[in-house]
Amino acid sequence: MSKFYPLSVAQVSNETRDCIAVTFAVPPELEESFKYQQGQHLTLRTHINTEDVRRSYSICSAVQDGALRVAIKRTPGGMFSTWANDTLKPGTVIEVMPPMGHFNVPLNAANRKNYMAFAAGSGITPILSIIKTTLLTEPNSRFTLFYGNRASSSVIFKNELADLKDIYTDRLNIAYVMSREQQDIELFNGRITKEKAQQFLQHWVRVADYDNAFICGPEDMMHGVSAALQEAGMPKANIKIELFAASIPKHQHKPRAQAEVGTGLTEVTVVMDGNHTMFTMDRDKESILDAGLRAGIDMRYSCKGGVCSTCRCKVLDGKVDMDVNYALEDYEIARGFVLSCQSFPVTDKVVVDFDQHE
Numbered sequence: 001m002s003k004f005y006p007l008s009v010a011q012v013s014n015e016t017r018d019c020i021a022v023t024f025a026v027p028p029e030l031e032e033s034f035k036y037q038q039g040q041h042l043t044l045r046t047h048i049n050t051e052d053v054r055r056s057y058s059i060c061s062a063v064q065d066g067a068l069r070v071a072i073k074r075t076p077g078g079m080f081s082t083w084a085n086d087t088l089k090p091g092t093v094i095e096v097m098p099p100m101g102h103f104n105v106p107l108n109a110a111n112r113k114n115y116m117a118f119a120a121g122s123g124i125t126p127i128l129s130i131i132k133t134t135l136l137t138e139p140n141s142r143f144t145l146f147y148g149n150r151a152s153s154s155v156i157f158k159n160e161l162a163d164l165k166d167i168y169t170d171r172l173n174i175a176y177v178m179s180r181e182q183q184d185i186e187l188f189n190g191r192i193t194k195e196k197a198q199q200f201l202q203h204w205v206r207v208a209d210y211d212n213a214f215i216c217g218p219e220d221m222m223h224g225v226s227a228a229l230q231e232a233g234m235p236k237a238n239i240k241i242e243l244f245a246a247s248i249p250k251h252q253h254k255p256r257a258q259a260e261v262g263t264g265l266t267e268v269t270v271v272m273d274g275n276h277t278m279f280t281m282d283r284d285k286e287s288i289l290d291a292g293l294r295a296g297i298d299m300r301y302s303c304k305g306g307v308c309s310t311c312r313c314k315v316l317d318g319k320v321d322m323d324v325n326y327a328l329e330d331y332e333i334a335r336g337f338v339l340s341c342q343s344f345p346v347t348d349k350v351v352v353d354f355d356q357h358e
């Protein structure tokens, strides 16, 4: 089951001219289902002109806040974000899937760690949750944030970050990078690119002093910053990245070149909520997710673009080919996890399990 729950909007605040922060009221009977970790996201669903529209939005609150809050930036021409910015108000009821995602590292009060984060625009949302939760949970750890924006007027969570800086004077460092507003220090003018990250790592911070880095923003920024960090010596496994779907063009599946062996049909078994459901599909025409939905199985998804990981499942039997993957990390793939929206069967039988999380 996709497991969407109707949640009522408790509060809507304007963070910038084109970004709202939305707090949901979670009734006591759903508190357990909506417990979250820092950096996780929610899938929201509505119907616009009878179309079922689902999008992921990162939680911006700290685990300790006791408030389930997301920020939705209006994307020009964007379907869901325009609807949300125009429509959501206290009392609106919207369907929400419980928190998902792995954009975090385990925290421990005894840790004495140094964390670094790079965010651009609405990419600050999960990073804010991570920073607040980490500084509250680990009293001896520190955070350095590089935050890219066009100008001060477009900085999401400007006041909240200023308040945090006041509380954690010695443990939080924030460097604002502006592309359309001149700042005194030349290093902080422009966009966060690989070259900019290299300059930060040469002149501002030493990678050797940091344990983990978090990156959230457009795809080119994420790859550039990740490459700069790795070239400076940070192991890839210590770098966590989160991509927001809006920047990714939809991928078209290309049928495999080799000649088809056998019937070209696959019997797929979907394990979900302990139930086993079977259907037969053409191997190369549609993804396991699309075939399963067409067969009437309520499989969970959001972006259908290999980005959000809502459709993540584990292959228990058989083999699949994955087209694109912007969401799973190497260790998850090694454990057999795939994105069902990008997976095409290559064996006669495939068993995928949506109940396994580790």
Ligand SMILES: Cc1cc2nc3c(=O)[nH]c(=O)nc-3n(C[C@H](O)[C@H](O)[C@H](O)COP(=O)(O)OP(=O)(O)OC[C@H]3O[C@@H](n4cnc5c(N)ncnc54)[C@H](O)[C@@H]3O)c2cc1C
Pocket (backbone or CB within 6 Å): 041, 055, 056, 057, 058, 059, 070, 071, 072, 073, 074, 075, 076, 077, 078, 079, 080, 081, 082, 122, 125, 126, 242, 243, 244, 245, 246, 303, 307, 308
């Ligand atoms: C894990 C995750 C977390 C996320 N967290 C956040 C968050 O915290 N805050 C946030 O604001 N966003 C977040 N996003 C992005 C969010 O899910 C949406 O992708 C974003 O809000 C845009 O959705 P939309 O429906 O408004 O735009 P869409 O309608 O999906 O359009 C996206 C873009 O495509 C263009 N477009 C639409 N239709 C066409 C067309 N036919 N031809 C050409 N171009 C077209 C639009 O102009 C727009 O630029 C997250 C995404 C992921 C995967």
Ligand code: FES
Pocket (backbone or CB within 6 Å): 300, 301, 302, 303, 304, 305, 306, 307, 308, 309, 310, 311, 312, 327, 339, 340, 341, 342
């Ligand atoms: S639905 Fe988003 S990765 Fe598959």
